[in-house]
Amino acid sequence: MKPVTMADVARKAQVSKSTVSQYLNKRYDYMSEQTKVRVEEAISELGYQPNIVARSLKQKSTKTIGVIVANILHTFSTEVSRAIEDVCHGEDFHTIICNADDDPVKEKRYIEMLRAKQVDGLIVFPTGDNRDLYKKMLDEQYPLVFLDRSVPDIPASSIMLNNEKAIELAVDHFVQKGNERIAIMTTSFIDKVTPRYERVEGYKKALRNRNIEVNEEYIQCVDPEIIPLTLKQMLALSTPPDCIIAGNDFVLKEILRFSKQESLSIPEDLSVIGIDDVPYASFYNPSITTVAQPTFKMGKMAAELLLEKIKKKQVQDDLSEYRFEPTLMVRESVN
Amino acid sequence: MKPVTMADVARKAQVSKSTVSQYLNKRYDYMSEQTKVRVEEAISELGYQPNIVARSLKQKSTKTIGVIVANILHTFSTEVSRAIEDVCHGEDFHTIICNADDDPVKEKRYIEMLRAKQVDGLIVFPTGDNRDLYKKMLDEQYPLVFLDRSVPDIPASSIMLNNEKAIELAVDHFVQKGNERIAIMTTSFIDKVTPRYERVEGYKKALRNRNIEVNEEYIQCVDPEIIPLTLKQMLALSTPPDCIIAGNDFVLKEILRFSKQESLSIPEDLSVIGIDDVPYASFYNPSITTVAQPTFKMGKMAAELLLEKIKKKQVQDDLSEYRFEPTLMVRESVN
DNA sequence: CTGAAAGCGCTTACAG
DNA sequence: CTGAAAGCGCTTACAG
Structure with missing residues (x-):
């Protein structure tokens, strides 16, 4: 089955490939109505579809961007990706999404693979561990936007949550309700990257502002597998916390699972606030109070910023961080 | 920033592009150790990365497949996509995932777009409404695999759940627990495509086998937005159902939301079984009994089948349906 | 208003 | 063991 090419169309329509x-590029300016019709007919009769690979090679643009998410299993990643796709779609760009699984080696492989595929730009949730590679892209003026995280001393534009504020919202809500023994749990700490760090700092700061003493035992950054064990230990403390902030949807899930298994009542035995507004939050029993990130807005901004960089070739030094504000979704999981 | 090309490497290494x-293709057979080293050095000094677009054009293969899911918001789609990606990754193939949103127009656009991008094959969750297009691909011997659904009279290989069995598992479980007023709700009926149809037929058959009369009022195929209303009406029937099968994760979510809002207890007031083992099923309160699809196996099979077709160019007439068996996950939502 | 020609960055027979 | 040349399917100055 030989695919039909532009040459076939030209032959059939008795015109040149040019x-x-x-015609295909709608440059009709100087085209007679007659040839237009002839070409049109030839195309539809042959069922011709242009070969985008050939076009891309010549034009040095694939009209495709790559996005490398840290971990596709997070709700956050999925929602942001959707927003990115929506924006790109509107601009006639395509999107290839890759999942680095929080692994710097995979991240590197994907960045190289996508660049070899000539994507016009990259949105990455950086692991933080490929500093040389990030730098190289920046040096080459390659269109790049970071999302969710920034990397110290790498001056790439990055779209981020106001992480301190997010934690402050949670702490404030707990305090207002009369709770002071507030724990926070996140998944293991990557210090090459900002947000987890910011969340813990934000936590300490929020407590201090309210004259609550920081208890280091209430701060846990652990591997996902040992969340249940860590919870158990924390709740067995002589003065256990009465409420807990789940640093992401994964931690939240583990807390809920643990509570169910141990027959802990939420919020009677333990109040919970999750960062990231998981899809089931509103209809879980009890419904879960969360701090929502404006995922759609963040994805949209990232895509728009990247497309702009792609278009006006010279990447401005708008290397700032774009911070987005979180929202507290008050529901039933706080006593 | 001019990207470095093969010609630059050749010049630097003092050899020809050939x-x-x-070297790049590891055809070292007749290459002296010396030139090998020279090329290697030139490549690393220049930081050369081959241009895959150019290679694809020449080789007429992009080592990329497309997958068009019906609706990315379904857990099923996400999980299957992951499995497909895993398999492809192992075979050095890439994956572009598109979301047709159950819209035949979008589906068509994506199929054409992906083919224009010269993907080597396609896995599609067909809407069923682009029959001519499906036929055309088959005629052209274009590598194609359907997933989740088959389309009547379109002899493409398709990977499917044993839908009748899935419903039978649910009905049986309800009946064993002593329930006979069993309702089923799915999202609106697309009759161009098999599974929803099969699920309703399977439901009827399962009831008949157990000598339970089929009550048409208990069978609802509705648009997502009117699920709550429909539930309300159904439960207001003179003899309302005492249990319900949620045809997919979306319907399940609406049922749970409705129950919470109306303070219905599950399973006391209404027993529920969901088709598709949603991520929160095991830790919801109450935990939800579901019929799980072997999503990973199904995705894996689809990918393997497609890659095989791509490799041995001639597509066998293995146009059969591959059926996969569902599993009942017994939990707490059935009385 | 339309065509001939060059070129995008590779790969691949083929010659030597 | 290595290189010159053709060609993949397009686009784009340029000439006429």
Whole structure:
């Protein structure tokens, strides 16, 4: 099954390839109505579809961007990706999404693979551990936007949550309700990257502002597998926390699972606030109070910023951080 | 920033482009150790990365497949996509995932777009409404695999759940627990495509086998937005159902939301079984009994089948349906 | 208003 | 063991 090419169309329509190309690119300026019709007919009769690979090679643009998410299993990643796709779609760009699984080696492989595929730009949730690679892209003026995280001393534009504020919202809500023994749990700490760090700092600061003493035992950054064990230990403390902030949807899930298994009542035995507004939060029993990130807005901004960089070739030094504000979704999981 | 090309490497290493190409493709057979080293050094000094677009054009293969899911918001789609990606990754193939949103127009656009991008094959969750297009691909011997659904009279290989069995598992479980007023709710009926149809037929058959009369009022195929209303009406029937099968994760979510809002207890007031083992099923209160699809196996099979077709060019007439068996996950939502 | 020609960055027979 | 040349399917100045 030999696919039909532009040459076939040209032959059939009795014109040159150039003319067919002009037609396809809607440059009708100097084209007679007659040839237009002939080309049109030839195309539809042959069922011709242009070969985008060939076009890309010539034009040095694939109209495709790559996005490398840290971990596709997080709700956050999925929602942001959707927003990115929506924006790109509107601009006639395509999106290839890759999942680095929080692994710097995979991240590197994907960045190289996507660049080899000539994507016009990259949105990455950086692991933080490929500093040389990030730098190289920046040096080459390659269109790049970071999302969710920034990397110290790497001056790439990055779209981030106001992480301190997010934690402050949670702490405030707990305090207002009369709770002071507030724990926070996140998944293991990557210090090459900002947000987890910011969340813990934000936590300490929020407590201090309210004259609550910081208890280091209430701060846990652990591997996912040992969340249940860590919870158990924390709740067995002589003065256990009465409420807990789940640093992401994964931690939240583990807390809920643990509570169910141990027959802990939420919020009677333990109040919970999750960062990230998981899809089931509103109809869980009890419904879960969360701090929502404006995922759609963040994805949209990232895509728009990247497309802009791609278009006006010279990447401005708008290397700032774009911070987005979180929202507290008050529901039933706080006593 | 001019990207470095094969010609630059050749010049630097003082060899021809052919030799560089041989080197890249690991055809060292007749290459002296010396040139090998020279090429290697030139590549690393220049930081050369081959342009895959150019290679694809020449080789007429992009080592990329497309997958068009019906609706990315279903857990099923996400999980299957992951499995597909895993398999492809192992075979050095890439994956582009598109979301047709159950819209035949979008589906068509994506199929054409992906083919224009020269993907080597396609896995599609067909809407069923682009029959001509499906036929055309088959006629052209274009590598194609359907997933989740088959389309009547379109003899493409398709990977499917044993839908009748799935419903039978649910009905049986309800009946064993002593329930006979069993309702089923799915999202609106697309009759161009098999599974929803099969689920309703399977339901009827399962009831008949157990000598339970089929009550048409208990069978609802509705648009997502009117699920709450429909539930309300159904439960207001003179003899309302005492249990319900949620045809997919979306319906399940609406049922749970409705129950919470109306203070219905599950399973006391209404027993529920969901088709698709949603991530929160095991830790919801109450935990939800579901019928799980072997999503990973199904995705794996689809990918393997497609890659095989891509490799041995001639597509066998293995146009059969591959059926996968569901599993009942017994939990707390059935009385 | 339309066509001939060059070129995008590779790969691949083929010659030597 | 290595290189010159053709060609993948397009686009784009340029000439006429």
